[in-house]
Amino acid sequence: MSKPMHPILPRVATGFAVALALSLPLAAWAQDTSQPPTAQPPVVQSDMPQGLAPAPTTDAAPALPTLAEPAPSTSASVPASAQPSPAQPSAAQPSAATPAAAAPAHLQTDYSPLGMYNAAHWVVKLVMLSLIFASFVTWTVLLFKIIELAIARARARRSVKTIHTAQSLETASEALSHHKDPAAFMAQAALVEYRRSDAAIAAAGPDGVKERTRSVLDRIEVQAGSRIRKGTGLLATIGATAPFVGLFGTVWGIMNSFIGIAETKTTNLAVVAPGIAEALLATAIGLIAAIPAVVIYNHFSREIAAYRQSLGDAAAGVERLLSRDLDFRHIKVEV
Numbered sequence: 001m002s003k004p005m006h007p008i009l010p011r012v013a014t015g016f017a018v019a020l021a022l023s024l025p026l027a028a029w030a031q032d033t034s035q036p037p038t039a040q041p042p043v044v045q046s047d048m049p050q051g052l053a054p055a056p057t058t059d060a061a062p063a064l065p066t067l068a069e070p071a072p073s074t075s076a077s078v079p080a081s082a083q084p085s086p087a088q089p090s091a092a093q094p095s096a097a098t099p100a101a102a103a104p105a106h107l108q109t110d111y112s113p114l115g116m117y118n119a120a121h122w123v124v125k126l127v128m129l130s131l132i133f134a135s136f137v138t139w140t141v142l143l144f145k146i147i148e149l150a151i152a153r154a155r156a157r158r159s160v161k162t163i164h165t166a167q168s169l170e171t172a173s174e175a176l177s178h179h180k181d182p183a184a185f186m187a188q189a190a191l192v193e194y195r196r197s198d199a200a201i202a203a204a205g206p207d208g209v210k211e212r213t214r215s216v217l218d219r220i221e222v223q224a225g226s227r228i229r230k231g232t233g234l235l236a237t238i239g240a241t242a243p244f245v246g247l248f249g250t251v252w253g254i255m256n257s258f259i260g261i262a263e264t265k266t267t268n269l270a271v272v273a274p275g276i277a278e279a280l281l282a283t284a285i286g287l288i289a290a291i292p293a294v295v296i297y298n299h300f301s302r303e304i305a306a307y308r309q310s311l312g313d314a315a316a317g318v319e320r321l322l323s324r325d326l327d328f329r330h331i332k333v334e335v
């Protein structure tokens with residue numbers, strides 16, 4: 001019969017077993033912390049207590065459901081018409097043709113004077129044509145009046161020279177009988193008046209015939225001056241009114257420009273500039289018509305004044321011849 005075991009031994013064995021069970025997890029944890037981590041996941045001890053188990057990592061996340069996996073293939077199920085084409089811009093993106101579509105359908109490209117005239121409003125065209133016609137009239141008057149004044153002044157100089165060299169009114173009238181200028185008419189008219197008053201001179205004296213002759217000479221001079229001034233009034237009218245006519249065309253063109261701005265709802269220079277250019281062209285044509293007309297009118301005014309001075313010299317010469325003839329008549333009567 002065996003001897004019974006000491007009662008302390010079972011307690012010691014139980015304590016040793018508990019200590020061994022507690023020391024094994026601590027030894028494993030110390031070994032894991034002392035070694036560097038490797039690419040492989042650490043091995044989880046199956047006999048580790050529930051309270052000391054490490055938290056699960058994100059690498060061990062559960063797989064996604066099968067319904068979420070076909071997401072990348074949704075582009076294949078979309079119809080081809082719903083996908084944006086690279087050649088067609090989307091509605092959100094600005095199109096390169098948008099400014100061209102906003103611009104007017106017709107833009108003037110010819111900015112020459114003829115091109116601006118063709119693109120102008122009919123009122124502005126009428127203004128331009130009237131100013132061009134006025135300019136044509138100005139240069140036509142210049143051409144004809146230069147020739148007319150040159151001929152008239154040459155004839156007046158010859159007649160004045162003949163009158164100044166004549167010894168009597170009768171000899172001067174005979175020398176100028178073939179001349180058709182106002183100075184020759186003065187000598188002939190004075191001789192006619194002298195002969196008509198011949199019977200009354202002895203009784204009434206020479207004062208009456210001198211007065212009547214002076215009146216006839218004045219009328220001839222006035223008529224000659226009026227005749228030579230024909231056409232210069234047009235120059236004065238053109239020079240005074242052409243700038244205002246051009247200004248009217250300018251105002252009308254600017255009005256059309258503002259109307260174009262209101263219709264197109266844009267202040268783009270491509271829309272505004274043509275109308276303003278047409279308006280300024282009307283002003284330029286008005287100045288082109290007016291400035292030469294004023295200059296030519298002033299030139300003709302000086303030429304006409306010189307011509308009338310020649311006629312005045314002729315009238316003075318005729319009066320001297322008449323006075324000389326009356327004096328010689330009085331001497332003959334006394335003798």
